[in-house]
Amino acid sequence: MIASDAPSGARLTSDDAVALYRRPLFDLAGDAFEARAARTDAAVVTYLIDRNVNYSNVCNVGCAFCGFYRTRRQDDAYTLSFEEISVKLRELEAVGGTRVLMQGGVNPYLPFEWYLDLLSYLGTNHPTIRVEAFSPEEIKGMTKLTGMTSTEVLRELQAAGLDGLPGGGGEMLVDAVRHASHVSPARISTDEWLAIMADAQRLGLYTTATMVIGFGESPAQRVESLMRLRDAQDRALAEHGNGYSAFIAWTLQTKGVRIEGKAPGAGAFEYLQHVAVSRLVLDNVANVQASWPTMGYKVAQTALFAGANDFGSTMLEENVVSQAGATHRATPEREMVRQIVDAGFEPRQRDSLYNVIRTPDVAAMLAPPAAAAAPA
Numbered sequence: 377m378i379a380s381d382a383p384s385g386a387r388l389t390s391d392d393a394v395a396l397y398r399r400p401l402f403d404l405a406g407d408a409f410e411a412r413a414a415r416t417d418a419a420v421v422t423y424l425i426d427r428n429v430n431y432s433n434v435c436n437v438g439c440a441f442c443g444f445y446r447t448r449r450q451d452d453a454y455t456l457s458f459e460e461i462s463v464k465l466r467e468l469e470a471v472g473g474t475r476v477l478m479q480g481g482v483n484p485y486l487p488f489e490w491y492l493d494l495l496s497y498l499g500t501n502h503p504t505i506r507v508e509a510f511s512p513e514e515i516k517g518m519t520k521l522t523g524m525t526s527t528e529v530l531r532e533l534q535a536a537g538l539d540g541l542p543g544g545g546g547e548m549l550v551d552a553v554r555h556a557s558h559v560s561p562a563r564i565s566t567d568e569w570l571a572i573m574a575d576a577q578r579l580g581l582y583t584t585a586t587m588v589i590g591f592g593e594s595p596a597q598r599v600e601s602l603m604r605l606r607d608a609q610d611r612a613l614a615e616h617g618n619g620y621s622a623f624i625a626w627t628l629q630t631k632g633v634r635i636e637g638k639a640p641g642a643g644a645f646e647y648l649q650h651v652a653v654s655r656l657v658l659d660n661v662a663n664v665q666a667s668w669p670t671m672g673y674k675v676a677q678t679a680l681f682a683g684a685n686d687f688g689s690t691m692l693e694e695n696v697v698s699q700a701g702a703t704h705r706a707t708p709e710r711e712m713v714r715q716i717v718d719a720g721f722e723p724r725q726r727d728s729l730y731n732v733i734r735t736p737d738v739a740a741m742l743a744p745p746a747a748a749a750a751p752a
């Protein structure tokens with residue numbers, strides 16, 4: 377495997393990894409598939425039934441790639457009530473969902489108690505739903521609000537019912553890229569993002585890592601970002617065994633947002649190349665997700681042959697990347713299963729910890745309506 381790029385069994389160096397971007401795509405994808413098969417069942421592709429809830433779109437960070445945020449005074453600024461969030465979770469429960477991914481803007485007008493009360497409310501009213509919420513940027517906002525450290529903030533949120541943190545805001549863990557004037561000068565820094573994730577992992581909270589390509593970064597900067605993650609994962613696994621459960625990459629979405637025309641973005645070829653490089657570099661992260669909401673089903677299916685072992689989640693609702701041009705539409709479980717089967721894999725429903733919890737009845741699920749209705 378990747379014999380031309382690293383000594384057999386050796387870890388990829390940064391130079392090795394940069395060189396991977398020059399390899400023919402299908403050779404690279406083949407090596408990444410081999411690396412995936414060594415870590416996870418090569419015949420199986422997993423998926424999660426979940427939904428996103430974006431509790432508030434008020435934000436004071438102002439990323440140029442974001443079409444979601446509003447200032448407090450804009451007409452369509454909102455903060456959902458606990459009851460409105462609860463209705464969304466009931467819809468999730470009705471389709472067998474197990475996880476809500478809850479993110480909002482960095483809203484300085486919400487007191488810290490609001491978050492604690494929300495978590496308690498959800499724990500009481502929706503005890504079977506895992507709550508993964510508040511990316512490091514939001515946690516940083518809460519530290520400013522309260523004067524507490526991120527560990528203190530996280531400890532209180534965990535006591536109120538928080539199960540994990542989404543990997544939002546990872547983007548590119550290279551400050552020269554993330555803080556560039558055309559991207560987001562006010563964004564949480566790489567060191568802060570990694571430190572808050574490390575705090576969360578130390579407390580036993582679940583975490584994932586995300587990455588966005590297409591800001592105009594070089595292959596060396598993409599690799600630098602991956603190496604920061606690999607190093608952080610090494611430390612987490614050595615210190616307490618709770619590191620990033622999964623890695624998810626997608627391409628910058630630019631439609632109708634301020635960064636449009638100022639960043640090159642990235643197409644399907646670069647995305648697939650990057651999924652494969654990520655799988656090979658992140659040899660200490662077990663799961664790599666394909667991103668159908670940003671790349672579409674066909675490219676996401678192809679990513680399953682380039683190192684991805686998971687098709688992501690049904691996402692009953694998504695309001696962030698879809699407001700910057702992503703082609704997201706809610707995907708019922710049946711469609712997830714169809715995409716996985718059409719790509720030649722066996723689908724398995726998982727929980728957000730990547731435990732397989734169910735094997736769907738593919739024949740019944742994909743039967744044409746008439747056949748499904750016929751008597752046995």
Ligand code: SF4
Nearest residue numbers: 435437438439442481
């Ligand atoms: S990406 Fe997040 S932090 Fe940046 S403007 Fe949008 S909501 Fe705010």
